Amino acid sequence: MTAMNRRDFIKQSLTAASLIAAGGRFPSVLRGSGNRDTPAKALVLGFDGLDPRLLDRWIKEGKMPAFARLISTGGFRPLRTSIPPQSPVAWSNFNTGTDPGGHGIFDFMHRDPQTYFPIFSATLSTEARRSLKIGGLVLPLSGGEVKNMQQGRTFWQILEENDIPATIFKIPSNYPPVPTKQRTVSGMGTPDLKGSYGISCFYTTDPATPKGELSGGRVYEVFAIGNRIDAQLPGVVNTFKKDRPEALIDFRVFLDPVHPVAKIVLPDQEFILKEKEWSGWKKVRFGLIPTQSVGGICMFYLKEVRPHFKLYVSPINIDPADPALPISTPESYARELEKVFGPYFTKGLPADTSALDNDVLDEGEFLAQDEMIFRESERMFDYEFERFDSGLLFYYISSTDQRQHMFWRLLDEKHPEYDPLLASRYGGTIENIYIEADRFLDRVLQKIDRDTVVMVMSDHGFNPFRRSFNLNTWLLENGYHRLRNPWKQEEGDLFLNTDWSRSKAYGIGLNGLYINQRGREREGIVNAGADSDNLIREIAAKLEQTVDPKTGERAILRAFISKDIYHGSQVEHAPDIVCGFNEGYRISWESPLGKFPKNVFVDNKEKWSGDHMGSPEVIPGILVSNRPVRAESPALYDLTATILDIFGIPVPTEMIGKTIF
């Protein structure tokens, strides 16, 4: 991994948007897949975040009969997750059969040691190398590229080498899809059309609603002139123009003067929505220059007509009928699904958790959106399951993860955001999605044949996020980090106030802590070798001893020293310490991007109330199979070895797992 300057990082962040607008080029793939008819088949269902303790509890209460049935024929184990148990890291363990030292994904965010700036871990993008400037236009002469940063070979690539067919449906950490002839469609990590993890738009006439940028969304003030409202929908960054403005679509809303109904008029279509109604998918197209445009899909939701107009527009998803970015292999697979199902969710994690967090959508509205996502998953699974006659089918479901993030506060009376009134209505949300997962499994078990190995797995479990820990503030208070202007501690972010000539350590990302090491960091002051190693052990020991004064509990159960835990060629890029939080704790909202809030410990007052940043023993995932499981304590990378073993393929030396059967 080469060092990256700040401008390169900015390019990365503009990744998808730029590539879309600049006519992105990505590795072409051949049609077809492994062709061999296999006597054995394997079906792997991945329910993101399914927790073994909750599963066990609801099985014992008789609420999950399909899981109970499957376990009675095989086995149930907690599944050892990754360090740290963040989804991109955990799924990369599974995809490649290695740990982060092998696949190189250590966190959602890495850092550039030359700029101390966070960078996306999952993808690297480059813009057009050559361009032509004409007046206010910049015309790309060669396409940019987007690259999946996960290192190593995935199990479906190895199956392909052995002519075993596989369908890999929305597995995380596969954006852009790795080159293969197998049928794959990308999942978590796939951006929206703006190149982000998802930015929604909310239009309102309500003067009391705060306007402007929110985390994961924008709120626009609009005005009703008579019964008409004019607004604009922002799309991709227009890299064809010199100042890179956002491409916009003008639209108009006509309010019914009597009924709670509105007509929405886009340039080439119009439709009517009743209050509280979702539009279904609408195709939109953003003009860039006279010869170029980019299409996407989005949903409108008319939240309120009176007294205040409120209209939500989902993040604009890549249109699978005409993908502006690579979302499948072969490229035709995304289109094939679109022909069968019409437009479908393509953004990595489609549920708009930010809209719920920001009070743009309420609990019921968020669940209505996630219900669409879950039902779509069921329909698409039925399609793939129907034609699954050989090899491997992997299928991913996101709703289990997303609903636990947002509704844990209503399951947990000790959570600072527990609300008894809301809990009386939505306290069963998490239990309900587990029951839905059971019904999903039931449709599988009704049709599965005896030769098919079934594995139901999750990448990690879940636990409450009640208290947050400001790692960078802790470093400051313990003398490991210094500010140039201490009286401005709470101002700014991205370490803009840091005195690097006196700072020994810093935190970036959700679990990572780095030493400011001489020769590696731009202004490093700690010598590599013994000095650095001693400091790492000193900080790790202190972190593990740090007690939350409010609860008397330790915030960090284990501070892992990366050199001791990772294997493979990528270890040198790892954070020096990986924080494994105690149950109930997580990194704060501010620390991951280099901020220094006043207090080390703060109550988590957000709706995002369940999480999985803990020490791995706190939040294992699950493994349930129709075959007896011999392994006492299987890990994610053991499942990778197991899949290969089912098809008689020797486990490559770079993989660290062993078969579980």
Add this chain to the structure above:
Amino acid sequence: MGQAKVKLDKELLEKIKKFAALAGYSSPQEFITHCLEREIARLEESDSEEEVKKKLKGLGYIS
């Protein structure tokens, strides 16, 4: 290249002369130009950094 005069406090100008010489700049003007260019580059990039943060925030895990 267009030329423009800028008024500077005398005390500041003396410091600029001193540090320009110490830092090896060929003239106070080169030193001032370099400082201004660097600061402008930082400000120009700051909008993009804001944009980056917004995009990361859609992830849900940070604010």
